[in-house]
Amino acid sequence: MRVTKPLVDETQRLWATGQWSQRQISRYLGICRATVRLIILGKYTIRIRENDEQQAAMFDPEAGPPEHCPTCGGMVYMPCHLCYIRGLKSRAIPLRRAS
Numbered sequence: 001m002r003v004t005k006p007l008v009d010e011t012q013r014l015w016a017t018g019q020w021s022q023r024q025i026s027r028y029l030g031i032c033r034a035t036v037r038l039i040i041l042g043k044y045t046i047r048i049r050e051n052d053e054q055q056a057a058m059f060d061p062e063a064g065p066p067e068h069c070p071t072c073g074g075m076v077y078m079p080c081h082l083c084y085i086r087g088l089k090s091r092a093i094p095l096r097r098a099s
């Protein structure tokens, strides 16, 4: 998936809490571990697009306190990041999987 500014910000925020491993962040946000590591090291640069402002609003750290997400049931900052990411994934073109 395309790594957007909000995803970069969220990766850095989660890492800064000290409660997430790179692997957990990778799985949670759906970006590869190499990218997570680059972001953490501050070596990942992206081109910010205009429509990212709308997405950025969904990752506003001032939006708290955490609420109980009615969709996934987790305690999250609303709107729910996990359900947002899942939504992005569900709209992505599915890759053919080896089975």
Ligand SMILES: [Zn+2]
Pocket (backbone or CB within 6 Å): 069, 070, 071, 072, 073, 074, 076, 080, 081, 082, 083
């Ligand atoms: Zn949710």
